[in-house]
Amino acid sequence: MAPTEDGPVAVPWAASARPPSDGVDLEQFKRVMGAFATGVSVVTAIDEGDPIGFTCQSLVSLSLDPPFVALAPSKASTSWPRIARAGSFCVNVLGEEQEKLGRRFAVSGGDKFAGLSWRTAPSGAPLLDAVLAWADCRLELVHDAGDHEIVIGRVLSLGEPRSDTGPLLYYGSEYRRLG
Secondary structure, eight states, X not given: OXXXXXXXXXXXXXXXXXOOOTTOOHHHHHHXXXXXXXXXXXXXXXXXXXXXXXXXXXXXXXXXXXXXXXXXXXXXXXXXXXXXXXXXXXXXXXXXXXXXHHXXXXXXSSOTTTTOOEEEOTTSOEEETTOSEEEEEEEEEEEEETTEEEEEEEEXXXXXXXXXXXXXXXXXXXXXXXX
């Protein structure tokens, strides 16, 4: 059942692994959704003593009371299951000069932290140096969503945005800057 203001409503495909595509052209879907500009972040954690992370553009402020963020990692991610196991994570919001950092964490495998400067957020997750802003979170809920998962994190602490730079954006399958 899917909730609405009037209560739950039945979603016919909710029990199946994936909803039907209903004939939607997936390449067109990518182009249309690519017209929605998003910010770029790197989600990090510590798993079995090792720092891990991935680039995330599917991030949203979800709730003020309690303070929740939502993100949507791919089920194909090798980093996400380790972050989920850690139980807490830090959302590192990237500034416009940090495209290389976004690209570094967007690849699968390898030591993404090699030679990288970071410190520990209150949860113990890596807080990357010089990010635009950050939110340290505890994992609250993971929900199946097709080829991704919807993750809700409770924000436990925050880092104010820097005033000397703008955000790094992702639009039309490319990194962009304001202006």
